[in-house]
Amino acid sequence: MELKTTLEELSKREKELEQLNGWFDVALNNMARGLSMFDSDQRLIVCNNAYREIYELPDALTKRGTSLADLARYYVKMETGKDGPEELASQRAWIDRHLEEIGHGKTFSHIQNLKNGRIVLVTNKPLTTGGWVDVQEDISERRKAEQQISWLAHxxxxxxxxxxxxxxxxxxxxxxxxxxxxxxxxxxxxxxxxxxxxxxxxxxxxxxxxxxxxxxxxxxxxxxxxxxxxxxxxxxxxxxxxxxxxxxxxxxxxxxxxxxxxxxxxxxxxxxxxxxxxxxxxxxxxxxxxxxxxxxxxxxxxxxxxxxxxxxxxxxxxxxxxxxxxxDLSRAVDDGQLELLYQPIVDFKSA
Known part of the structure; x- marks a missing residue:
């Protein structure tokens, strides 16, 4: 009887956990911003649909365990067409700088200008476990609006x-x-x-x-x-x-x-x-x-x-x-700023 009750409780908890995971997936993949999470070994834990869509990532690169190095290599190759030894060394240096920044334990941001015209604000939040969370916000329209306002002002x-x-x-x-x-x-x-x-x-x-x-x-x-x-x-x-x-x-x-x-x-x-x-x-x-x-x-x-x-x-x-x-008078004439007014004369005795 106790074993049956335990199995029923486990089954119930599994269903609740499955439902909770389903809700998590729905919430994650309906975010307007991209999100990705990496562990201390620089490997992907989870990402959402907006993240995939911003960087036009294939399914193979959005699976759990994908290395940051592989993602960086794909991104650079798509943006620049470069994939030689020098470029890989440059990517490695960028990853080292990124990890050093993560090690400071403070949130930081940078701007990415993508080849497709998108402008993405990437905010990095370090985790106590040594990993980090990235949030990608497409600010293209905001930047265009700011540029338009600045242009109109001048x-x-x-x-x-x-x-x-x-x-x-x-x-x-x-x-x-x-x-x-x-x-x-x-x-x-x-x-x-x-x-x-x-x-x-x-x-x-x-x-x-x-x-x-x-x-x-x-x-x-x-x-x-x-x-x-x-x-x-x-x-x-x-x-x-x-x-x-x-x-x-x-x-x-x-x-x-x-x-x-x-x-x-x-x-x-x-x-x-x-x-x-x-x-x-x-x-x-x-x-x-x-x-x-x-x-x-x-x-x-x-x-x-x-x-x-x-x-x-x-x-x-x-x-x-x-x-x-x-x-001054010449400008006033040209701009039609002069006006002729007549002063009425009134005789109060005969009024």
């Missing part, structure tokens, strides 16, 4: 060139790296007749024109230069490595020729021009504020001359309050 979404923030950072770096013999130039560019085209052909055509302008500006400068859209139809070029006035003058002429070529937007042939104001560093200032003000005043000089041209900043303008007021 680029104009319409033209895909640098925005005001990016330009400001580039200008600060250029000022920090300023040398007595080598400076840089700021070309402040304002499109001529853009508002007319935008009003007559519509905003879609205006946007297409801005995109065309951005491409031409990029094609006219060197890789070391920065092209940015400040807003509206205003652009700026930070020209690096300018030692002489004629270097900036040559670029300004090249920019004007590029702008004067007809643009084809939404099936329409469009001809515009550009006005450019140029400030040089360090001749015209050693701060961002001074250089931008100088470029803005130089741009106003160009517009006074009749537009579709360029002008350098002249020191006399910086000391002229009238000139600064003229610039």
């Amino acid at each position: 680029h104009d979404p319409l033209t895909e060139i640098a925005n005001r923030t990016h330009f400001g950072e580039a200008l600060d770096r250029a000022l920090q790296n300023l040398r007595p013999t080598t400076g840089f130039a700021l070309h402040w560019i304002d499109l001529d007749r853009f508002k007319q085209i935008n009003d007559t052909l519509g905003h879609a055509a205006g946007d297409a024109l801005l995109q065309s302008v951005a491409k031409r500006l990029l094609a006219s400068v060197r890789e070391s230069d920065v092209v940015a859209r400040l807003g509206g139809d205003e652009f700026v070029v930070l020209q690096a490595g300018v030692e002489e006035w004629n270097t900036a003058e040559e670029l300004a002429q090249r920019l004007l020729r590029s702008m004067n070529e007809p643009h084809f937007v939404l099936g329409q042939r469009v001809v515009i021009g550009a006005s450019i104001g140029i400030a040089l560093a360090p001749q015209h200032g050693r701060s961002a504020e001074d250089l931008l003000k100088a470029a803005d005043l130089a741009l106003y000089r160009t517009k006074r001359k009749g537009r579709n041209d360029f002008a350098f900043f002249e020191w006399i303008e910086q000391t002229s309050n009238k000139s600064s007021l003229d610039v």
